[in-house]
Amino acid sequence: MKVAIQGEAGSFSYEAAKRMVPGCSIVACARSREVFDRLERGSVNAAVIPIENSLAGSVAEHFDLLLARNVSIQREYRLRIVHNLIAAPGVKMKGIRRVYSHPVALDQCRDFFRAHPKIEAMPFYDTAGSVKHVMENGLNDAAGIAGRQAAAVYKGRILAAGIEDDKKNFTRFFLIRKGRRIVPGGKKTSIAFRVKNVPGALFKALSVFALRDISLTKIESRPMRGRPWEYVFYADLLCGDDKVARNALRHLAEIASPVKVLGVYRSA
């Protein structure tokens, strides 16, 4: 099974994909848009995308793409984000002068840099890509910060594990496939909808779930792409594809337009 991800082999998306689809072959894409293009063209069977991080918030672009494209969510997965210092075999901590990684990862490892004031933090495109860079160029005074998979993929060595400041760092991933596919027995539903900009419109929209005792576990308004300050709502519901849920969505369609079911899937 071919699974597309955004980012390099060895990245956190790579790790999530390997855990969600053991034995899959990974197709690494430079951009998120390319991940969705490949899925819709059918050149991959599935894709794994990060949707929300407990510290950094939602990945807005992925919500926008879920709404715009003909794909559906098949599963969710929560990955604990652990940052590691990874260098070439033989390189010792005291020889390191520069550490490359994505700015967000560097920022999540401030305590490490405070404890090692002689090491310079160097921004790079990608966490796993920074390890690839260090290994491919045979740098012996540099390291990268990335997940442990990056060490395995590029044959680096972990010099320090778990150097992130905040251990409560999780990312939620979706496994997505082309077309509209409801997962049998799925108990979680993600939807997107737009309501008119009048008082009480969102309240009315939510009434279709509250009046049926369907719980919301997440809601978020996002400016519509290309129409700044017009909002679309994303919501996660604790319901599957049963009669009550279908009635609720029909009821919602009287109030909101468009309504799109992004997926009915098993929760993590």
Place this chain on the structure above:
Amino acid sequence: MKVAIQGEAGSFSYEAAKRMVPGCSIVACARSREVFDRLERGSVNAAVIPIENSLAGSVAEHFDLLLARNVSIQREYRLRIVHNLIAAPGVKMKGIRRVYSHPVALDQCRDFFRAHPKIEAMPFYDTAGSVKHVMENGLNDAAGIAGRQAAAVYKGRILAAGIEDDKKNFTRFFLIRKGRRIVPGGKKTSIAFRVKNVPGALFKALSVFALRDISLTKIESRPMRGRPWEYVFYADLLCGDDKVARNALRHLAEIASPVKVLGVYRSA
């Protein structure tokens, strides 16, 4: 008046601060936390922070800090994000081999790099910081991508203006001050609140506004910092500090706890 921002002089926050408080002196901070620390300590009079970008979504860390700290929103401002290619005076486009900027800015200028395949995109910490780097090191084969203010601050020259792919790129900024300060005549209110994780809880919470014809212009659930997958809601309301609004908030406090008013301010 001293205004703290996160990032370098010449950044988009710098531009927003200069427009919101003409003639202010800017205190540039490396981290957002430092901006809030300075404000609470009283070493600056105010701060200007980005809260939401029309393409990239909310700045999650700033919502978390608004909730945690003793500050309040005084005003909002919408800045159109225009990216410019900025180099040292005398440097010509055809001499440029590397372009530095923040990865998000580089990503928003893909068409430029596609049109100039010989130019390498180099990730950097900060948009304005990339221009500072190019100017301070006298690089004559490199440029930075940043707002026009960066050219003015570091005495660079704009070689190409408006090179961002998507022109509908806006960022919403807040001017914040220490303590609880309601802006007289303010017609917009931002709040944060937590509800129990039971069906219909959010619906009940929103009823306090719907039943009083108070419009919501934004709502977002965020995992609570340090407690992944427990959610706090952020909402923007079209109401000021009048009797009806105060009743609505008292009503909300019966259902949600805690409820924090992040600010009552004039809308952009």
